[in-house]
Amino acid sequence: GAGVSQSPSNKVTEKGKDVELRCDPISGHTALYWYRQRLGQGLEFLIYFQGNSAPDKSGLPSDRFSAERTGESVSTLTIQRTQQEDSAVYLCASSLDGNGNTIYFGEGSWLTVV
Amino acid sequence: AQSVTQLDSHVSVSEGTPVLLRCNYSSSYSPSLFWYVQHPNKGLQLLLKYTSAATLVKGINGFEAEFKKSETSFHLTKPSAHMSDAAEYFCASNQAGTALIFGKGTTLSVSS
Numbered sequence: 001g002a003g004v005s006q007s008p009s010n011k012v013t014e015k016g017k018d019v020e021l022r023c024d025p026i027s028g029h030t031a032l033y034w035y036r037q038r039l040g041q042g043l044e045f046l047i048y049f050q051g052n053s054a055p056d057k058s059g060l061p062s063d064r065f066s067a068e069r070t071g072e073s074v075s076t077l078t079i080q081r082t083q084q085e086d087s088a089v090y091l092c093a094s095s096l097d098g099n100g101n102t103i104y105f106g107e108g109s110w111l112t113v114v
Numbered sequence: 115a116q117s118v119t120q121l122d123s124h125v126s127v128s129e130g131t132p133v134l135l136r137c138n139y140s141s142s143y144s145p146s147l148f149w150y151v152q153h154p155n156k157g158l159q160l161l162l163k164y165t166s167a168a169t170l171v172k173g174i175n176g177f178e179a180e181f182k183k184s185e186t187s188f189h190l191t192k193p194s195a196h197m198s199d200a201a202e203y204f205c206a207s208n209q210a211g212t213a214l215i216f217g218k219g220t221t222l223s224v225s226s
Contacts, residue, residue: 033213041218043158043204048213056213091158099210103148105158 002026004106006092012112013082021077021109025094030072033093033103036061043091049075050098082113116141118207120217128225133177133192135220137205140186147188148206148214149179158204164188175199200224 005024013019025032034046045059049069060066064082069075079086089108095101121136139145149161162173169181179190188205205217 035216043216043219045213045215050211053211059213093158093214098208098212099146102160102163103206103208103214104160105150107157 004092004094004104006090006106006109008109009107010110010112012114015084015113016081018078018080019082019111021079021090021092021111023075023077023092023094023106025073025075025092026104028072029094029096029104031095031098031101031103032069032075033095034067034075034077035091035093036088037091037108038088046077046090048098079111082111084113087111087113116145116207116209116212116215118205118215118217120203120205120220122220123218124221124223126223126225127195129197130194133190133195133199133222135190135203135205135222137179137188137190137217138186139188139205139207141207141209143209145207145209147179147181148208149173149177149188149190150204150206150216152202152204152219154201161190161203195222195224197224197226 007022030051032049035043047067048056064080067077091108093103093105095103117140119138147164150158162171164171164181172178203220208214
């Protein structure tokens, strides 16, 4: 597609349930990023994929969070046993190769845990 | 490790007056630096980026930023604010092969 695509755009889930958020990066982009933005706050880095290198998982807040990427395409962010503090917008972004190229963001997946 | 500090959480200006949003970075190596804007309930939009070319970078909507290595700064400016500039602004830093790290953001308010 023309831009970074994320789904679902909105998700309401019950506390304790697992959720999966999907990101389709721009075709040909080897670098993919996940961020979390809580209401009224800045962007919190979660995880970074670059080509075939081991992902940088240093931003994942707990072991309930995990992400995978299939080759250089789709990525899925999984949150297990969701908690109310997980409520946020989850933003995915991609860039050509992570070396200073422009990083393009998706519209985000709004997650509400009730 | 790299980090980004936005020195002001909130900046208020009058329409037609200059805008200055301050950003300092910390990086072991020469980073690429970015400014993004986020309007309410909208996605992030790139304003401009610095990638070791000209130190004065011009972006969209009349914004520009100057990379000053000696001051480790990358402040965003605009000569004359417009009401439509009211938004959240994020400074970000990216070393080659690492994640893009954001500052906490600056809310720009523009009054008539």
